Amino acid sequence: MSAYRFTVNAVPVEVAVPGMRRLLDVLREDLALTGTKEGCGEGECGACTVLLDGIPVDSCLVPVCQVEGAAISTVEGLAPDGQGLGPLQAAFLETGGAQCGICTPGMLMAARAYLDAGGSPDDDAIREAIAGNLCRCTGYTKIIEAIARAAGGGPTRSAADAPDTPGGTSR
Amino acid sequence: MPDLTTRSEPPGAIVIDPGTIAPGRARAAAPLRREGPAKLTGAAKYADDLVFPGAWFGATIRSTDAHARLAALDLDPAFDWASVVVVTAADIPGENIVSSIKSDQPILVPLGGEIRHHAEPLLLLAAPDKATLRAARGAVRVRTEPLPPVFDPLASEHVFAAYELLAGDVDAAFAAADLILEGEYRVGHQEQLYIENNAIIAVPSDDGGVTVHGSLQCPYYVHAALKRGLAMDDRQARVVQAETGGGFGGKEEYPSVIALHAALLAGKAGRPVRMIYDRHEDIAATTKRHPAIVRHRTGVTHDGRLVAQDIEVVMDGGAYCTLTPVVLSRGAIHAGGPYRCPNVRIRARATRTNTPPNGAFRGFGAPQTEFAAETHLNRIAEALDLSPLEIRRRNVYVPGDTTPTGQVLRDSVAGQEVLERAAEAGEFERLRGRSAAARAGRAGSGAIPGSPLRTGRDRVASGVGLALAWHGAGFTGSGEVKLASVASLELTADGRIDILVASTEMGQGTKTILPQLVAGALGVPYEAVHIAAQDTAYVPDSGPTVASRTAMVVGGLLIGAARRLREQVEGATGGTFAGTYRDHARTHGALRVDQRFEPYPGVGFDDATYRGDAYPAFGWAACVASVDVDLDTGEVHVRDVVAVDDVGRVIHPILAEGQVEGGTLQAVGYATIEEIKLRDGRYLNDRLATYVIPTALDAPRITAILVEAPFAAAPHGAKGVGELPMDVGAPAVIAAIADATGSWIADLPASPERILAALAGVPAVAPLPPGASEPATAAGPDSAAGPDSAAGPDSAVGPRSSAGPRSAAAAEPGATPGTSPEAGR
Numbered sequence: 001m002s003a004y005r006f007t008v009n010a011v012p013v014e015v016a017v018p019g020m021r022r023l024l025d026v027l028r029e030d031l032a033l034t035g036t037k038e039g040c041g042e043g044e045c046g047a048c049t050v051l052l053d054g055i056p057v058d059s060c061l062v063p064v065c066q067v068e069g070a071a072i073s074t075v076e077g078l079a080p081d082g083q084g085l086g087p088l089q090a091a092f093l094e095t096g097g098a099q100c101g102i103c104t105p106g107m108l109m110a111a112r113a114y115l116d117a118g119g120s121p122d123d124d125a126i127r128e129a130i131a132g133n134l135c136r137c138t139g140y141t142k143i144i145e146a147i148a149r150a151a152g153g154g155p156t157r158s159a160a161d162a163p164d165t166p167g168g169t170s171r
Numbered sequence: 172m173p174d175l176t177t178r179s180e181p182p183g184a185i186v187i188d189p190g191t192i193a194p195g196r197a198r199a200a201a202p203l204r205r206e207g208p209a210k211l212t213g214a215a216k217y218a219d220d221l222v223f224p225g226a227w228f229g230a231t232i233r234s235t236d237a238h239a240r241l242a243a244l245d246l247d248p249a250f251d252w253a254s255v256v257v258v259t260a261a262d263i264p265g266e267n268i269v270s271s272i273k274s275d276q277p278i279l280v281p282l283g284g285e286i287r288h289h290a291e292p293l294l295l296l297a298a299p300d301k302a303t304l305r306a307a308r309g310a311v312r313v314r315t316e317p318l319p320p321v322f323d324p325l326a327s328e329h330v331f332a333a334y335e336l337l338a339g340d341v342d343a344a345f346a347a348a349d350l351i352l353e354g355e356y357r358v359g360h361q362e363q364l365y366i367e368n369n370a371i372i373a374v375p376s377d378d379g380g381v382t383v384h385g386s387l388q389c390p391y392y393v394h395a396a397l398k399r400g401l402a403m404d405d406r407q408a409r410v411v412q413a414e415t416g417g418g419f420g421g422k423e424e425y426p427s428v429i430a431l432h433a434a435l436l437a438g439k440a441g442r443p444v445r446m447i448y449d450r451h452e453d454i455a456a457t458t459k460r461h462p463a464i465v466r467h468r469t470g471v472t473h474d475g476r477l478v479a480q481d482i483e484v485v486m487d488g489g490a491y492c493t494l495t496p497v498v499l500s501r502g503a504i505h506a507g508g509p510y511r512c513p514n515v516r517i518r519a520r521a522t523r524t525n526t527p528p529n530g531a532f533r534g535f536g537a538p539q540t541e542f543a544a545e546t547h548l549n550r551i552a553e554a555l556d557l558s559p560l561e562i563r564r565r566n567v568y569v570p571g572d573t574t575p576t577g578q579v580l581r582d583s584v585a586g587q588e589v590l591e592r593a594a595e596a597g598e599f600e601r602l603r604g605r606s607a608a609a610r611a612g613r614a615g616s617g618a619i620p621g622s623p624l625r626t627g628r629d630r631v632a633s634g635v636g637l638a639l640a641w642h643g644a645g646f647t648g649s650g651e652v653k654l655a656s657v658a659s660l661e662l663t664a665d666g667r668i669d670i671l672v673a674s675t676e677m678g679q680g681t682k683t684i685l686p687q688l689v690a691g692a693l694g695v696p697y698e699a700v701h702i703a704a705q706d707t708a709y710v711p712d713s714g715p716t717v718a719s720r721t722a723m724v725v726g727g728l729l730i731g732a733a734r735r736l737r738e739q740v741e742g743a744t745g746g747t748f749a750g751t752y753r754d755h756a757r758t759h760g761a762l763r764v765d766q767r768f769e770p771y772p773g774v775g776f777d778d779a780t781y782r783g784d785a786y787p788a789f790g791w792a793a794c795v796a797s798v799d800v801d802l803d804t805g806e807v808h809v810r811d812v813v814a815v816d817d818v819g820r821v822i823h824p825i826l827a828e829g830q831v832e833g834g835t836l837q838a839v840g841y842a843t844i845e846e847i848k849l850r851d852g853r854y855l856n857d858r859l860a861t862y863v864i865p866t867a868l869d870a871p872r873i874t875a876i877l878v879e880a881p882f883a884a885a886p887h888g889a890k891g892v893g894e895l896p897m898d899v900g901a902p903a904v905i906a907a908i909a910d911a912t913g914s915w916i917a918d919l920p921a922s923p924e925r926i927l928a929a930l931a932g933v934p935a936v937a938p939l940p941p942g943a944s945e946p947a948t949a950a951g952p953d954s955a956a957g958p959d960s961a962a963g964p965d966s967a968v969g970p971r972s973s974a975g976p977r978s979a980a981a982a983e984p985g986a987t988p989g990t991s992p993e994a995g996r
Binding site: 033034035038040042074075078085098099102104108126127128130132134135137141142144 | 363
């Protein structure tokens, strides 16, 4: 067992745990940050998505030894100064992007990464960005609407993909 | 919609005409989701987020046999058993029964007892840490004596429930029909796949009781199960709902099992025990949607009017009864679809197999039978060369029509309205004309061997499909009367308004719409109304959070309670409730109003004869789906869905749309990719890597349109929304695939394997009946022997016959032209 140092939501932390302990467990159990959820434990559902140096990762698949020196961001760090809701969270609340809420923290982190990379309100691009995050409640419609709103507009669709042109190719 | 949060008058009689359309987009006045901020910041506490100092971790040792005698549970003497707690059936203080409709399911199989399904609980363990727990698991040996299993629901002789609905003279009507068409439809298991797995934590209390905290839909179901299994009284057993990450019916009955297990361990350990399922255990052991085999024989006139329906429904209940009789009942009542037909015979039975028990899942039997009804009607339309829209116009229920249980549909009948809205918004006829032209073009361009419809320039075939459904609002028959739910409203001594109900929030918006309704009835701001925790120590039994009943039934009770509270306060103070209630409470103390369910006027059902008003009202839904089918790979992409749902009265547009959108995607998954494969009664794909649900890339663009045909006997007109969209999505997608390819898929899901087989005109690979397991000794996936023989004399009309269900029409005497696969193209 050795000590690992990294930051979580810009706060330096040091944990002395086995190197193969899942980042998810370190966050939830050792650091009491239970906002990050476990849905499958095998990297399929994305509920445990956090940002590792800005990149969305499934924290159930990341051993803590791999985050030495890294910057981790979780849902608890999304609100400005830890208070209220940030613009992305507010967009989810207003559009109905969160129902049961269990996929929401991971979905928010995937969306955060998309927006931080300059993501647009484009419907297809948003779908691609959250394709690794499963939601069983919403049909994704209002999640996409929320991310598009946070990106500065309603969801946009390219003309070739309009509903009256069913001859288009599969995505 | 009126702004319920600010208007000063209680909602009176509903004056919206049936068919009034609510805009499909959010309207400004709706309040924000009450618990939304907690969910969006990570502050919301789901079961596994709760911390109980000193808690141990629990685990379940399960059977690996589908059917066997439990001979012994051997504990390896090399392991230090003093370091853990072991619970067997011998430790159960009360009855070894999971309380439900029948008393057939044990909490743990006793020594010498019968194991009836794979993954059945046999022994429980708790340990202070996960490593010790893992070691203990490895030190338990289960010894069994195998018994012969039954996997085929058609062959099983153990019947959980059976119903027969009769109307008119079916045999005479068939004799007079212009066309008779038969078909057989099969649907398999579907996993609810809430993203939060089942999770319960039990905490022993000083009085010998237990408090369980968990992810669950129905606190009082769990409460009843704890009392019976642990021999506790009302106060010793306490159930507290944690934030719940989705349910969809999957947390209706199974949490009782987990709560009993956790409580037994906690009682013996004398400390809290956490029973948190991982995804594998959750899929392998907990309930699924019932597989079903539905056979239709339908007589119609030349102009497409239904004159006779003979329908047989067989559901696979799995190893224990659970809620199967009620699932079957709803499935049977909905089996004819929302159509007028004077002569109907519906025979339904659910049988026992040695597979894990099936249970509640959004739609509760109706999605299975309505998929069959809708697909069959579409095939009738095709046989008659009628538009799917036109045949529905000619048969859909209108006010004054009578259902097979003898229920006269008086008001709130919106089948026509949702049908026309969906056809219009989905541009159904225009797109259908386009795909017909494309099919005609392909037909002349020559086929490539092995891919019959593929041509050089045309890999993707597009199609559009239509489906219509009804869904009974609330409990079936006399269920609501027997339940006699109570919802309460309390004005506390310090002037706070509290809603007291056991109705749970699991994503649908209970904690938002109930305060909305109460605020409207009291004439106070939304923010002034609070909702108490779903804790059986404090809230009355307002019934289970199921059957789309919360908005309609519990919402209605709360409006009644609010009106009485308002009258009391205003009568005492002479002022408005809003202006006087705080002072009144501080002066006179707390005031509580309990509102008990009373039957809706004029609504009655006789369980013995199965006649009467099966539901107080029905919701109506129509769906237009557009798909692309890859003719090389058989992959289906559902591009667009227009879903039109009549929910009686929209309480919160954003939440209601969210229900329609989410239910629609679950139905699309059911139609296209969600499938459980079994071998020897075990689910083969019992992980999220292998049981797949739609991602954002798989999901269609969904346009939700809400229709309001209010239910006059409810004070607010609401009929419920949760389950309705689940009934129509799958048949619309299957119709769209047929529109694209000319082939009908009668066996859900329309997987690439089934589509390619249908295109090639050969039986699908691994033609197993849903829910039936392939014996290990079977000749392999190509063997037609086992399951086909089970289908008996009707196998000629089954989807596994070489030309699929279409052959049935061609084989039927009296079939009109236009029934062969090529005709009408």
